[in-house]
Amino acid sequence: MSTFKAPKGTYDLIPPDSAKYLAVREAIAAPLRNSGYGYIETPGFESVELFARGVGESTDIVTKEMYAFETKGGDKLALRPEGTASVLRAALEANLHKAGNLPVKLWYSGSYYRYERPQKGRYRHFSQVGAEAIGAEDPALDAELIILADQAYRSLGLSNFRILLNSLGDKECRPVYRAALQDFLRGLDLDEDTRRRIDINPLRVLDDKRESVQQQLTGAPLLRDYLCDACKAYHEEVRELITAAGVSYEDDPKLVRGLDYYTRTTFEFVHDGLGSQSAVGGGGRYDGLSEMIGGPALPSVGWALGVDRTVLALEAEGVELELPSSTSVFAVPLGEEARRVLFAKVTELRKLGIAADFSYGAKGLKGAMKNANRSNARYTIVAGERDLAEGVVQLKDMESGEQAAFGVNEIVAELEARLG
Secondary structure, eight states: OOSOOOOTTOOOOOTTHHHHHHHHHHHHHHHHHTTTOEEOOOOSEEEHHHHHHHTOTTSHIIIIIOOEEEOTTOOEEEEOSOSHHHHHHHHHHTTGGGSSSSOEEEEEEEEEEOOOOOBTTBOSEEEEEEEEEESOOOHHHHHHHHHHHHHHHHHTTOOSEEEEEEEOOOTTTHHHHHHHHHHHHTTSOOOHHHHHHHHHOTHHHHTOOOHHHHHHTTTOOOGGGTOOHHHHHHHHHHHHHHHHTTOOOEEOTTOOOSOTTOEEEEEEEEEGGGTTOOEEEEEEEOTTHHHHTTOOOOOEEEEEEEHHHHHHHHHHHTOOOOOOOSOSEEEEEOSHHHHHHHHHHHHHHHHTTOOEEEOOSSOOHHHHHHHHHHHTOSEEEEEOHHHHHTTEEEEEETTTOOEEEEETTTHHHHHHHHHO
8 A cells, every 4th residue: 555645635537537537528628629719728826816806805716715825935826726717817918819810719628726625526626628718798609608518518428417597797787786685685694704795795695505595595686687788688699599509508597606707698517417516517708807807808708617527427327438449459479589579560550540559577478368358459469489480470359359360561551451
C-alpha cells in the first residue's frame, strides 16, 4: 500500500474507466468545433478578486467553497471554481474582441475546484467542458448553445435528461422584481445568513435547496411576471428557435442558477437518475460580466457541462459507450532476435496509425499470451527462432482463434489491410 492517498473529495482517473471520460469530453466538444468555437486553456488559478467580482462576493462559491491562498510574493490567488470568469478575462487580456467579427466563440475543458461536502456527483475536484460566445446579444446565440449541448448529450446516447429554461430579466426590469421579492422574503421565518442574502442578492434565496426554506417560498413573486417587453420578446425568440430545432425544454420560473453574473436567458440540464445532485450542466447569458471585471460592454452567453456527472448519467441509463480498443496488435517475441525484429514491426505499425503494443520483460509464451488477451488486441504476432529462420511470423486472430504464417516483410502490410 502507498503511504499517500488522493485528497478527500477527489478522484483519480485510471484505465480503463478513464477512456469513458475522454469519450465524454470529445462528444461534448465535437459539436462546438463544428460550430466555429476555438479551444482556449486558462491557468488553474487566478486572482481572488476576479471571482469575487465576477461570480459574486455573496455566493457560496466565493464565501465558502473557493480554495484561496496567498503566494510568497503576497499575491492573493484562488484555484478556479468555474470557467466563465477565467475565459472572459483571457479573451479581454488578449483583445480577442478587437480582432475581428463578434461574437468570439471559445470552448474549454479542464479541472475546477470547490471546497464542498463530498458526495456522489459532488467533488472538490471536478471536470467540465464549457463554451462561451462573447460580444453579441442575439437570441439565436443563446439557442445555438442550448441546441449544441442537447446534441452532445444525445450523441452519447443519453435520453433521460431535461432542459429547464427561464429568463432573469435585465437591468431595466430586474430591480423592480428584486424589490418585490425582498418585501416577500422579509416576511418569512429565515435564519440570519439567509436574511443577509435578502439585502445582497435575494434571488439566491430562491436557489436555497433546504426544504424548510422551499416550503416558505410558495407564493413568492416570479420574475416572469415582471419582465419588460424587450426581455419577454427576447425570451420568446429563444424558446421559438430551440423548439423549431426539435429540442424539448421545460419552463422553470424559479430557476436562477448559483452565480451573480447571469441576465436574461438561464438554463440547466438535469438528469433524474442522479438523486439530489441532478444538475449535469447549465449556463446562460451574462451581459454585464465584462464590465464587472473591468472590460468594455460585451454581452455574452455560455454554458459548462460536468464530465463527472455526465458519466454518472450514462451509468444511470445503462448506456455503454463504444470505445475504440487501445490496442489492435500485440507482439509476442520468443528470444532475443525475435525481440529485435518484432519491436521494429511494432514501431512501423504505430507510424501507420495502428495501435500496437509489445510484450516487455522476459516472459515465456504462456505469460506473454495472457498479456495479449488482457490487452484486448484483435491480432497477436508471435515469433520464435524457428519462425525467423524460415523468414515468417505467426499471426493469430484473437476473435476467431485462427492462426497463419506470414513473411516477416509482409506482416505490416497484411495488418494494415486487415485493420485499415
